[in-house]
Amino acid sequence: MDVELFNITGLSLRVTGLALLISSLLGIPAGVLLGLKNFPGRRLVIALIYTGMGFPPVVIGLLVYLLLSRSGPLGSLHLSFIPPLFTPGAMVIAQIIIAFPLVAGFTMAAVMAVDPQLRQQVRALGATQGQAAWAVLSEARVGVVVSVVAGFGSIISEVGAVMLVGGNIEGKTRVMTTAIVLETRKGNFELAIALGLLLLGMSFLANLAMMRLQGRSLPQ
Amino acid sequence: MKPPVYRLTGVEKRYGQRCVLRVEQLEVEAGRILALVGPSGAGKSTLLRLLNFLERPDAGQIEFEGQPIPNNGEVDLNLLRKVTTVFQQPRLLDRSVVDNVHYGLRLRGIKDAKAEVEAVLDRLGLKPLVHQRARTLSGGEAQRVALARALVLQPEVLLLDEPTANLDPYHVGLIEEVITEANRQQGTTMVLVTHNIFQARRLADRVAFLLNGSIVEVAEKEDFFTWPQDPRTQAFIQGDMVY
Numbered sequence: 466m467d468v469e470l471f472n473i474t475g476l477s478l479r480v481t482g483l484a485l486l487i488s489s490l491l492g493i494p495a496g497v498l499l500g501l502k503n504f505p506g507r508r509l510v511i512a513l514i515y516t517g518m519g520f521p522p523v524v525i526g527l528l529v530y531l532l533l534s535r536s537g538p539l540g541s542l543h544l545s546f547i548p549p550l551f552t553p554g555a556m557v558i559a560q561i562i563i564a565f566p567l568v569a570g571f572t573m574a575a576v577m578a579v580d581p582q583l584r585q586q587v588r589a590l591g592a593t594q595g596q597a598a599w600a601v602l603s604e605a606r607v608g609v610v611v612s613v614v615a616g617f618g619s620i621i622s623e624v625g626a627v628m629l630v631g632g633n634i635e636g637k638t639r640v641m642t643t644a645i646v647l648e649t650r651k652g653n654f655e656l657a658i659a660l661g662l663l664l665l666g667m668s669f670l671a672n673l674a675m676m677r678l679q680g681r682s683l684p685q
Numbered sequence: 686m687k688p689p690v691y692r693l694t695g696v697e698k699r700y701g702q703r704c705v706l707r708v709e710q711l712e713v714e715a716g717r718i719l720a721l722v723g724p725s726g727a728g729k730s731t732l733l734r735l736l737n738f739l740e741r742p743d744a745g746q747i748e749f750e751g752q753p754i755p756n757n758g759e760v761d762l763n764l765l766r767k768v769t770t771v772f773q774q775p776r777l778l779d780r781s782v783v784d785n786v787h788y789g790l791r792l793r794g795i796k797d798a799k800a801e802v803e804a805v806l807d808r809l810g811l812k813p814l815v816h817q818r819a820r821t822l823s824g825g826e827a828q829r830v831a832l833a834r835a836l837v838l839q840p841e842v843l844l845l846d847e848p849t850a851n852l853d854p855y856h857v858g859l860i861e862e863v864i865t866e867a868n869r870q871q872g873t874t875m876v877l878v879t880h881n882i883f884q885a886r887r888l889a890d891r892v893a894f895l896l897n898g899s900i901v902e903v904a905e906k907e908d909f910f911t912w913p914q915d916p917r918t919q920a921f922i923q924g925d926m927v928y
């Protein structure tokens with residue numbers, strides 16, 4: 466049982482970790498771009514991101530399911546880099562789509578909260594556009610970390626989407642949340658509770674980190 | 686005589702429908718201090734933003750060292766780095782004082798300039814504050830750090846927007862000394878925005894009077910204060926309200 470617990474938790478962390486990494490690599494630059502640059506279609510993109518931030522994860526799961534299923538628009542292409550359904554790769558894709566709008570949206574808000582005067586003054590000191598954007602991003606660093614933590618919280622505890630696209634296959638795609646559902650149904654409360662406590666601990670740590678960081682950003 | 690650093694012709698700046706600046710003609714001479722005086726809202730800070738290429742004119746032309754600057758598109762980085770501004774409301778980075786002063790040099794890829802940074806900090810009486818978080822500085826301290834981070838770059842042109850507004854008389858004296866020093870020793874061209882007629886008298890070589898976005902009068906300091914040509918300049922010098 467301990468091995469099972471270990472394996473399930475490990476897979477959860479690997480899937481969520483990879484999804485979070487990719488969401489951050491895409492979401493942070495996207496947030497900076499949206500926060501600092503005016504381009505045609507910006508308002509539309511922001512509206513889409515706000516929608517994505519509140520989108521029911523299970524619907525995203527359904528969408529990814531339809532896309533990846535063997536007769537779906539992506540699944541039917543049989544390309545090696547498109548993961549088939551019921552694999553960890555499919556779960557990673559669903560989690561990226563869930564976490565990306567959160568990372569991008571919160572990063573954008575943090576960047577927009579930095580006084581525009583600061584960017585101008587940094588420019589006057591001789592910064593390139595890129596250097597100035599980096600300066601703004603590092604002023605907004607607390608908010609950026611908060612955006613990543615929020616992304617983590619949203620996908621580590623998500624159950625509907627990973628259940629749909631992963632299929633909760635033992636030893637392959639069974640993660641903490643789906644295992645809890647299954648073990649509880651089976652009446653195997655011991656494992657369910659252990660997983661539940663672990664998950665709770667992780668969310669708690671993430672939220673604690675977030676609160677500490679937010680507290681630091683408040684004026685002393 | 687050297688050609689002027691800046692030559693402005695017919696320069697206009699609009700915000701929305703409103704034209705806040707209309708400068709028919711203005712030259713900033715190399716190595717000299719031009720004081721820009723005028724009431725609040727006259728467009729002084731706006732003019733400095735144009736001179737630092739942070740904003741671009743909606744009409745007219747700015748020439749820098751004889752080169753016309755296009756009114757749109759990205760300004761050449763080498764050009765941008767010849768000029769810097771000490772802003773009316775300095776925004777420092779959320780780092781230590783010394784990091785703030787180092788910052789502009791780092792942007793230029795200069796990593797070890799400890800001696801230069803320390804010299805500037807020392808000159809402005811900031812030595813005891815080097816490791817303090819910039820956010821926790823008083824208004825006057827922040828203003829001195831803003832001057833330090835500009836001076837350390839040894840720019841060709843230094844634009845100063847009310848650099849002594851938050852300071853006590855001792856530090857006003859100190860900053861005026863440092864400004865004069867940089868001008869005399871390094872030949873830095875300066876445009877100094879000030880509300881303070883006496884400061885303009887103490888520091889400037891030439892004075893321009895800006896009112897409602899237009900330059901009413903530009904003259905050598907002595908002429909400006911002794912024989913002002915325009916009645917509005919006379920009134921301003923005498924401390925009357927002008928609108």
Ligand SMILES: Nc1ncnc2c1ncn2[C@@H]1O[C@H](COP(=O)(O)OP(=O)(O)OP(=O)(O)O)[C@@H](O)[C@H]1O
Binds near residue numbers: 724728729730731
């Ligand atoms: N970004 C902006 N958008 C709209 N109006 C602006 C903007 N910046 C400046 N203005 C307007 O342009 C006018 C000139 O402003 P500016 O800051 O240049 O005045 P100033 O001479 O520096 O005044 P002060 O002595 O109070 O600093 C003001 O009426 C101001 O409201």
Ligand SMILES: [Mg+2]
Binds near residue numbers: 730731773
């Ligand atoms: Mg001003």
